[in-house]
Amino acid sequence: MTDPAIAANGLRKSYGDKTVLDGVDLAVPEGTIFSLLGPNGAGKTTAVKILSTLISPDPGSGEIRVGGHDLAADPQAVRAAIGVTGQFSAVDGLITGEENMLLMADLHHLSRAEGRRVAAELLERFDLVDAAKKPAATYSGGMKRRLDIAMTLVGSPRIIFLDEPTTGLDPRSRHNMWQIIRELVSDGVTVFLTTQYLEEADELADRIAVLNDGRIAAEGSAEELKRLIPGGHVRLRFSDPAAYQDAASTLREVTRDDEALALQIPSDGSQRELRSILDRLDSAGIEADELTVHTPDLDDVFFALTGSTVPVRSSRPDQPKEAVR
């Protein structure tokens, strides 16, 4: 097994008497996407800033290793291995996209010719050739984010921190960004991604850590996290009140919704459980008008873990979440 690309133990950070990170452990294998998921103010940016050497953790935090280097002992080596796209754009709006790229090339001490070559290649890759000679202030939100990531890639980092790369983007730009992130990883880059969007973590991340109250409330693949919590159920809806009553007494362990004439039965959604429900209805001669299966999604996990009852932000900005709760 190779060393993880990013590893932290007992990461702590307080501002005054406010504890933001209260002993966070992380391990991100090379070439994977790791998502730190949490609502506004959870401490995501603080974690990114510490791991990318921009701010120091509190004394007493455990060792942090990034790209095989001890962050406290050799921050320069860490900086050389990483790229950071901050939550707030590093793009200078007054100069053109191309000039922003060439500035980054200068910062990375590339020769003029090499700088021009890399800038042209990245502008092409991020579909910014037509806009390259225009001031970045005239770019759309999605274009600015693409330029921001292109600038991060000038130094060919093997580890990239993306702090809320899609917050505020329209659905189409968001899907473009997802594609870009997937391509980065297929090139072997390790991505540390923060997001408030459950759907985004579900789409992209190999592993997800849910940050709550300064600690990792749960960690795993999206599938593993979904398995942590109940929430799966079958919903039966009736139009005939008599059939509804019969079904309620036949099936027993149900949650009733008398107004909607709907019954909810806890279920893992497996074929076996579905068959057993249908068999019991059949043998009682009852027919439901509608049967739907709800499997728990990351929203369920998130709300179960963080105890929040109101979504901080819809996980699917492009489509309202189905009302199931």
Ligand SMILES: Nc1ncnc2c1ncn2[C@@H]1O[C@H](COP(=O)(O)OP(=O)(O)O)[C@@H](O)[C@H]1O
């Ligand atoms: N420089 C700072 N001084 C004081 N408090 C801060 C500072 N930076 C962040 N915080 C506080 O730390 C908490 C976590 O912030 P942040 O890491 O930006 O959260 P997130 O990125 O998850 O939204 C917030 O309550 C924020 O107000």
Ligand SMILES: [Mg+2]
């Ligand atoms: Mg933040």
